[in-house]
Amino acid sequence: MRELDTAKISEAVASLCIEANHRLEESTKECISRRACQEDWAPAKAVLDIIEENIAIAEEGEFPLCQDTGMACVFIDLGQEVHLTGGLLEDAVNEGVRRGYTEGYLRKSIVADPLRRTNTGDNTPADLVVRMVAGDRVKITVAPKGFGSENMSQIRMLPPSAGQKGVEDFVVSVCEKAGANPCPPIVVGVGIGGNFNKSALLAKRALLTPLDQANPDSYYADMEERLLERINGLGIGPQGFGGRTTALKVSILCAPTHIAGLPVAVNINCHVSRHAEAVL
Amino acid sequence: MEYILKEPFSKEALREFRAGDQVRITGTIYTARDAAHKRITEMIAKGEEPPFEIEGSIIYYVGPTPAKPGNPIGSAGPTTSYRMDAYAPKLLDLGQLMMIGKGQRSPEVAEAALRNGAVYAAAIGGAAAVMARCVKSAEVIAFPDLGAEAVRRIYVEDLPVTIVLDTHGGNLYEEGRAAYLAQVKEEAK
Numbered sequence: 499m500r501e502l503d504t505a506k507i508s509e510a511v512a513s514l515c516i517e518a519n520h521r522l523e524e525s526t527k528e529c530i531s532r533r534a535c536q537e538d539w540a541p542a543k544a545v546l547d548i549i550e551e552n553i554a555i556a557e558e559g560e561f562p563l564c565q566d567t568g569m570a571c572v573f574i575d576l577g578q579e580v581h582l583t584g585g586l587l588e589d590a591v592n593e594g595v596r597r598g599y600t601e602g603y604l605r606k607s608i609v610a611d612p613l614r615r616t617n618t619g620d621n622t623p624a625d626l627v628v629r630m631v632a633g634d635r636v637k638i639t640v641a642p643k644g645f646g647s648e649n650m651s652q653i654r655m656l657p658p659s660a661g662q663k664g665v666e667d668f669v670v671s672v673c674e675k676a677g678a679n680p681c682p683p684i685v686v687g688v689g690i691g692g693n694f695n696k697s698a699l700l701a702k703r704a705l706l707t708p709l710d711q712a713n714p715d716s717y718y719a720d721m722e723e724r725l726l727e728r729i730n731g732l733g734i735g736p737q738g739f740g741g742r743t744t745a746l747k748v749s750i751l752c753a754p755t756h757i758a759g760l761p762v763a764v765n766i767n768c769h770v771s772r773h774a775e776a777v778l
Numbered sequence: 779m780e781y782i783l784k785e786p787f788s789k790e791a792l793r794e795f796r797a798g799d800q801v802r803i804t805g806t807i808y809t810a811r812d813a814a815h816k817r818i819t820e821m822i823a824k825g826e827e828p829p830f831e832i833e834g835s836i837i838y839y840v841g842p843t844p845a846k847p848g849n850p851i852g853s854a855g856p857t858t859s860y861r862m863d864a865y866a867p868k869l870l871d872l873g874q875l876m877m878i879g880k881g882q883r884s885p886e887v888a889e890a891a892l893r894n895g896a897v898y899a900a901a902i903g904g905a906a907a908v909m910a911r912c913v914k915s916a917e918v919i920a921f922p923d924l925g926a927e928a929v930r931r932i933y934v935e936d937l938p939v940t941i942v943l944d945t946h947g948g949n950l951y952e953e954g955r956a957a958y959l960a961q962v963k964e965e966a967k
């Protein structure tokens with residue numbers, strides 16, 4: 499059994515919070531650059547150029563990519579052969595978020611109660627999802643999630659008879675209704691199957707997929723392509739000013755479901771599609 | 779078209795702008811988002827003085843990140859505007875000149891802007907570092923307990939915005955998309 503002090507997890511989470519808020523993953527940057535080159539509608543091109551300028555400024559480390567530095571969504575793949583010492587995992591993750599958001603001058607956007615709305619002051623608690631996996635490593639992914647796009651997300655419990663077309667129509671309708679609100683160009687995470695909660699989690703996890711990576715199942719890879727084409731055919735464009743580039747990517751994850759159900763969740767992310775990972 | 783808007787701000791200057799025009803703003807504006815709008819409109823309803831003169835004001839919907847030492851402000855991009863829709867018509871009727879945010883507005887806000895000769899402009903969501911560099915000074919003038927949501931008086935230079943709702947009834951979110959789709963249709967012929 500490998501021992502790992504949870505203080506190491508706090509340290510890693512703190513630095514990942516800061517990194518994710520200043521630097522986009524390579525595949526995301528490449529995708530935005532490529533779309534900027536392909537965009538021939540002038541207002542759309544102008545927006546994408548400013549987005550690229552913003553990415554370059556944020557990488558200098560002085561200003562985060564977006565003022566909404568998000569709710570800290572933390573995904574941990576915990577190897578079964580790791581024995582954590584030094585305190586609770588959840589406490590360690592929250593300590594990391596507290597330190598990252600304070601020392602990194604990131605915005606504290608979490609309120610302690612959804613209706614009474616007092617800010618917790620340190621961006622905790624994190625949204626922590628732990629998955630037990632084989633091995634003796636701990637993989638930590640921090641994905642700060644802004645709420646301009648989160649608020650445009652939807653879930654629908656479709657009847658199985660809705661089938662593939664019903665799923666695709668729903669995904670496109672969510673993106674059309676979102677319009678300019680979620681800061682397009684967007685990244686679309688789709689969770690199909692499972693149950694009510696599982697589909698939502700799949701949709702969120704789908705947003706971690708690198709933008710140059712298709713679903714390994716060609717049936718779903720084709721669906722991702724088809725959906726991207728339909729969404730970009732809406733003409734909403736960057737920031738909703740019109741244009742070809744409404745979405746950068748559609749990523750689908752699915753899971754077994756019940757004979758009576760076809761849950762579909764659509765989690766929208768903005769072009770500042772942030773995630774950073776470390777393996778301990 | 780591209781325009782420059784400088785202090786003193788007036789409704790006359792706004793009449794030139796059409797939906798889709800790019801405007802660079804230089805001067806003193808105010809920040810306020812959800813919680814600040816709620817408090818300001820409550821103060822007005824109770825007959826109290828709001829933290830700044832609403833008449834003639836430009837309000838930027840933003841909750842910036844904390845300023846690092848040596849900077850007036852942190853990252854400062856727009857937040858989604860529809861959450862201010864419940865409060866905006868009241869402020870427009872009191873003479874607010876411009877709202878800066880991003881995303882669609884309600885018909886009530888569009889009507890209130892039109893009848894008052896005010897405009898709604900979009901800053902680029904997620905280009906917060908670019909926008910931060912346009913802010914030359916910032917001072918919290920009300921509700922410091924709200925943290926990022928406190929009301930700030932900020933001085934901006936060349937803050938880039940795009941006119942969405944103009945004083946002539948134009949709406950960029952409708953017209954921009956329609957114009958692009960018309961061009962796509964034309965090319966397909």
